[in-house]
Amino acid sequence: MTQSVVVQVGQCGNQVGCRFWDLALREHAAVNKKGIYDEALSSFFRNVDTRAVGYKVYGCQYRENIVEKLRKTAEHCDCLQCFFIIHSMGGGTGSGLGTFVLNLLEDEFPEVYRFVTSVYPSGEDDVITSPYNSVLAMKELNEHADCVLPIENESLFDIVNKIHQMINSGKLGSTVKPNSLVTSSAGTAKTVQEKPFDAMNNIIANLLLNLTSSARFEGSLNMDLNEISMNLVPFPRLHYLVSSLTPLYTLADVNIPSRRLDQMFSDAFSRDHQLIRADPKHSLYLACALLVRGNVQVSDLRRNIERLKPSLHFISWNQEGWKTSLCSVPPVGHSHSLLALANNTCVKPTFMELKDRFMKLYKKKAHLHHYLQVDGMEQGCFSEAISSLSDLIEEYNELDASKGGLRTDPSRLKIAV
């Protein structure tokens, strides 16, 4: 049984992190009715308290402190497989300290995978310097993260709204199971009034739960976290994955005909369920993973892959680029669920937009002095960062260029008979 350590950085990171622990406990409680601390639970928790330590420290002088805390946590792990870092890209703590911690983890624990859940700023972000923060952070993500799951608040917001509309419009015949809402924390220990970001943060928390489900519970086709990196990252820097989650809610009636199951697969490829605004269907897939939970069998998987394949463009050397896993235990309140992770060139526009916003500020040298005042920061950091981002965009461009063109397969080795 491997363990994962969650590192929550900054305001955003800590808020999401808290939602995560609540939901994780709820999930394991549902599976393990006797409430005994069992093996599956031990993947995240140690006997009494949780492993998540929210960091409210600032600056490099606390490096020793942070390393110390991480070491202690890691020592409690039998076999530490992965660090999950949750942070935002726009703010100062989340992006700066978050990526600092990322660096640190690579130095201290080079063999442990680093998964980063990054919340990208929207165009109308209230933090004016968020483009600077984001681009500086991107450089670190490019170089030191194994996998990044970019998330946009706008997408989360849209999902929350969609759910509210469905519930309030009364279109649904039966009532919706409250604890099945991907946005709710019904059934958790939390008794306080839900804050406005809670619903959105619950979605991210559910993402992490589904990501790790196959490592925690049994299934007929397991998928460990190291397999995600192995299968979805064909080139080291192209490790940005578009995630989409279904279902968003479950109706109270229990019978799920297989049509409903197929609908789940279709939904996973609809833009409404994505956690980032992007258009994978009109871009190029490098690889795609389907993490299925619940009573779903291999034939259901295959049927749906066959059905969906024609509408998706996969790169020529990875036409069958699907990685799948089947975990028997569904999330709380659902009979099955699906998390789709796609490595797709559709993230390029997001990065290009980021670059544009950065350049707008940088050209005028706006607010630059705040950064340059800090010890260790120089103009060079900025130019390196933007160059790193440009290189990344260029890599995606090259792959995109191969789409649609007639490509002849490379000729095989010839054997002398």
Place this chain on the structure above:
Amino acid sequence: MSIVAVQLGQCGNQVGHEVFNTICGDVRGTHGLCSKKENEAYHDACTERFFSEAESGVPVARAVLVDMEPKVISQTLSIAARSGHWKYDDQSHFCQKQGSGNNWANGYSVHGPRNKEVIMNLVQKEVEKCDRLSGFFTIMSMAGGTGSGLGAFVTQCLRDAFPTSFILNHVIWPYGTGEVIVQNYNSVLTLSHLYQSSDALLVHENDVIHKICAQLMHIKQISFRDVNQVIAHQLGSVFQPAHTAEAGLHYSRNPLGDLMEALVPHPEFKMLGLRNIPQMPENSLAYSTFSWPGLLKHLRQMLIANAKMEEGSFRDPSLYTSWLNPQDAFNAWKTPRAFNKYEKSASLVSNSQFLLKPLDNVVGKAWNMFASKAYIHQYTKFGIEEEDFLDSFTTLEQVISSYTNL
């Protein structure tokens, strides 16, 4: 003589478990349709082959279970023990805490050498329990990291440690689409390495078995368990005791040896395929009758199209390559005892071009991916370099060429 099974990775362990289940169920079943004496001889031969006796009287499978993460093995062990009819030896398993991540290089270059001693010790212990060892039967998939990578490494170790024993690798060919993205790389590396150390590769393709489940057995929602059970049934039909021509009225004492001798005339040709009939849902069994001509005709048609009938037709020289005598090329094994609830059944194990197309497919796709260098960094991370890939490609192109020119 006994066979020691080595179950590798999730697939290997899940399939292996079904195999022992099927064998045990068959032996205990009352569907033998033969004399009591025959039944007893069958029972004894089978037990000696696959199980050892424990004090409790419950037969203990002659198997070593290996995986890099614990979930599957602990499940397999407990399900077997719960059946009450057979179990695995509590000591005969090895696992680590973290899987191979679908990475052949991780399985072969890291987990293999690191754990070689422990694993080989377990194998040695099982071997010592046998009066006489016929050989090894390893079960693995090609697509993942442990079964494929560690499996290739372990096969090499077995060959080094037991140079005179037979090694038969049972290899599961993944679905064409969507199990593991790097499955073509893993397959190419596995097959090329196994070809060096193994005596024969017995192949089951998930796609083919899936079709059997859908079209012949009419299973609606096919699960991996269904697939594995069909595979186990097919394997059981070959490995359960049978009379070979030489052995006469006794059950064959050396199943693996006989199989190799009959099927692998030349070390360049090691790929074996298996077809078994009939395959049908259990509730149809009661309403079906079988005849030998019908079954054999069907089998032969599966071997090539437009076939003629009767057993004699298997001796048709046109079926075989010019440098083989049909007398040597064809062997029939029989037993009066029925297998696994089928009143009559027949299996065909063949060394032929049937795998040529799938093999060519896999090599082609892997080569395509290799040309763009995709995912290579994941392998070089663990010590498998581009040259190693090229070596593997060369080996397999050679095999393809040999089979094409038959």
